Ligand code: AMP
C-alpha cells in the first residue's frame with residue numbers, strides 16, 4: 534500500500550481513530566504492526582490466507598514456521614480450536630492476558646498457512662491495552678509473528694523496526710517499549726503430558742503448578758512446531774558470544790554486557806540483575822549495540838537457574854549455539 538496511507542500512532546489508547554483505522558485495515562486484508570507486552574507484532578487477519586502469506590514474504594520466514602494467533606478473549610480462542618481442555622481454562626484464568634501461548638488442535642477455519650500445515654494452532658491473549666483494543670475492534674483473530682526479518686532480533690520499540698518491514702506494513706501503532714521484552718512462553722496442550730515448546734518469562738514451574746508435569750522441549754525433526762526452535766534465531770548482526778566471568782574475546786573491538794563482572798571493553802553495559810528487568814532491556818540493548826558496529830558483543834552468561842531459563846535460551850540462540858532444550 535502507498536506510504537501516504539501509513540500513519541504512526543502514539544500512546545496506548547490516546548488515539549481511538551488510529552485504532553479504528555488499524556482494525557479496519559486488518560479486516561480488509563492489510564498488515565498492521567502493533568505493540569504487545571512481549572515484542573512488536575506484524576499482524577494480519579488469521580482467517581485470511583492471502584493476508585497471512587504477505588507476513589511470510591515480508592519476514593523472509595520459511596513456511597515451516599507457524600504463527601501465533603492473537604485473540605482478545607477466551608471465547609475467541611475457543612472459536613479456533615477443536616477442544617478447550619480443563620488445563621487450558623486453568624492456564625488462561627491465571628495467565629491471560631499475558632505472555633503464554635497455548636498450542637491446541639485447530640479448527641478447519643484456520644488456514645494451513647497460519648500453522649505451517651500442522652493440525653495445531655498457537656493462540657494467546659496479549660497483555661497490552663492497545664493490542665487488545667485493536668483485536669477486539671478488528672473482530673477477527675490476528676496472526677502476528679514478531680515484526681522483524683526471520684532470525685533477526687525482535688523489535689521492542691518502533692525504532693527497532695527494520696526499514697523493509699516498516700515499509701511493507703500498512704499501519705504502525707506505537708505503544709512505547711514492550712514491558713516484558715522477550716517472546717511468549719509456548720506450551721503445547723496437544724501433547725500428553727503438555728510440552729514446553731519455547732521457554733518464556735512464565736516459567737515451566739509456574740505452568741506445572743497448575744497443570745502437573747510439563748515435558749521440556751524435545752528434538753524437532755521436519756516441520757518446526759515452534760518458530761523459535763530454529764537453531765539460530767533472535768540474533769543481532771554483530772557476532773554475539775556468551776562469556777563467563779568477564780573472559781572477553783582477545784581480538785577486535787567489542788561491547789560487554791555484564792551483570793556482576795565488569796571487564797575492560799570498548800563499551801560496557803550493565804544489566805539489571807533480576808530476570809524480569811533483564812528481559813525487558815535485553816533486545817533494546819542488543820539493538821543499540823548492534824548499531825554501534827563492534828566486532829563482537831560479549832554477554833555475560835546469566836546464572837543457570839530456572840528463572841533465567843528463557844533469557845539463556847534467547848542468548849544461546851542469538852549466539853547460534855543452543856544448548857540442551859530447556
Ligand atoms: P514468533 O511469532 O516469531 O514469536 O514465534 C512464534 C511461536 O509460535 C513459535 O515459537 C512457536 O512455538 C509458536 N507456535 C505457533 N503455532 C504453533 C503450532 N501450531 N505448534 C507449535 N508451536 C506454534
Ligand code: MG
Pocket residue numbers: 678679687760
Ligand atoms: Mg519471531
